[in-house]
C-alpha cells in the first residue's frame with residue numbers, strides 16, 4: 001500500500017501528464033531526456049495543461065466574467081502569450097510586468113495594474129504607453145496619478161481597490177478583512193470615491209477586490225464575489241454613476257497536499273446565476289464587465305521542478321538526498337513562502353515511476369541552511385547520486401517568487417513544451 005503522499009503525487013502526474021514504464025513524460029517526452037538535454041535544476045511547463053486549466057475555468061465563468069491572467073504567478077512572455085491567445089487579459093503589479101506583457105503582445109486596454117506602492121516613474125511610463133485600468137490603492141497614489149495625468153494631458157481609467165471587511169474564510173493566505181496595505185479599507189470608501197471624483201483627470205470605472213489566495217472551496221469564492229458586487233453597488237451609489245468594471249480578484253486554489261480537494265468548477269458555475277441576478281437588480285451595475293484574475297489556478301498545475309541528486313547521505317540514521325536545486329529556485333516548495341505549517345509539495349522520482357521498493361528520505365537543496373528542505377521523511381524509490389526528483393504543482397510562484405541570489409547558484413533552466421515544440425525560456429549557465 002503506497003503512502004498517501006505518493007499516490008497523491010502519482011494521481012496528479014497521471015491527470016496532468018503521462019506515465020509510461022519508468023518514465024514521467026511531458027509533451028510525450030520523458031522528463032529524463034529533457035533533464036539530460038537542458039540540465040538541472042529545470043522547470044518544465046506544459047502549455048497544453050495551461051490551456052486545459054484556462055478553458056475549464058473560462059467555460060465555468062462563461063457569460064459572467066472575463067479572465068485576466070495574474071502575471072506575478074509566472075511572468076514568462078511565452079506563458080502570457082499563451083493565455084492571451086486563449087482570450088485572457090492580464091493583471092500586472094509592476095513596470096517590469098508591464099514590459100513583459102508588452103513584449104508578449106498584450107494590448108494596453110487588456111492590462112490592469114494593481115499593487116500597493118506604484119511609483120511615479122512606473123505610473124508615468126504605463127500611462128504614456130497605454131493601460132486598461134490603474135487600480136488605486138492609496139491617497140498618495142491618487143495625487144501622484146492626478147499630477148501625471150495633468151502633465152501628460154490625458155484622462156486615466158482607474159478603479160478603486162477595496163480591502164473588504166469580510167475575510168475570506170478558507171483562503172490559505174488572507175489578504176482582506178484585516179488591517180492590510182492593499183487597497184482602501186471598505187469603511188473609508190465614501191471619502192476615497194469623493195477624492196477620485198474630484199480629479200477630472202481620473203475616469204472612475206470600477207472597483208477591485210482581492211480577498212485571499214489558495215481558496216479551494218467554491219462557496220468561499222462565491223461569498224467573496226457576492227460581497228464584491230455588494231461593495232461595487234455601494235461605490236456606484238456614492239459616485240452616483242454606473243460602474244464599467246468589477247474586478248473580483250484571483251485566489252482560486254489548486255491541490256498541493258494529500259487530502260486537498262480540487263476547486264469544484266461545476267459548483268462554482270452553479271452559483272453564478274444568483275450573482276448575475278444581484279448585478280441585474282442594480283441598474284448601476286447591470287452593464288458592468290466582470291473580471292476574475294487568477295494566477296496559480298492557471299499556471300500552477302502545468303509546471304514541474306526537476307532536480308538531480310548530488311549526494312545520498314545517512315546522518316545518525318536519517319537518510320538525506322541532497323539535490324542541486326531547492327529553496328533558491330522554489331521557495332514555496334520549501335514551505336517558506338508564507339506557509340504557517342510546512343508540508344511537502346507533491347514529489348516523485350520521474351525516471352523511477354515503476355519502482356516497487358521505497359525507503360524514507362529527507363530531500364534537501366544545496367543551500368547551507370536547514371530551511372532548504374523540499375520534503376521531510378518521504379517514501380521515495382531507492383535513489384542515489386545522479387537520479388532525478390520532480391516537484392509537481394510548480395508552474396506558479398516558482399523561480400520568480402524565490403530568493404535566486406541567495407548563495408549565488410545559477411538560475412535554473414526553464415522550458416515550455418507544447419505540441420511537440422519546446423521553447424527555451426532560460427538555459428542554465430554551464
Ligand SMILES: Cc1ncc(COP(=O)(O)O)c(C=O)c1O
Nearest residue numbers: 070210213250251252294295296
Ligand atoms: C491583486 C492580485 N490579483 C491576483 C493575484 C493572483 O492570486 P492567485 O495566484 O492566488 O490567483 C494576486 C496574488 O497575490 C494579487 O495580489
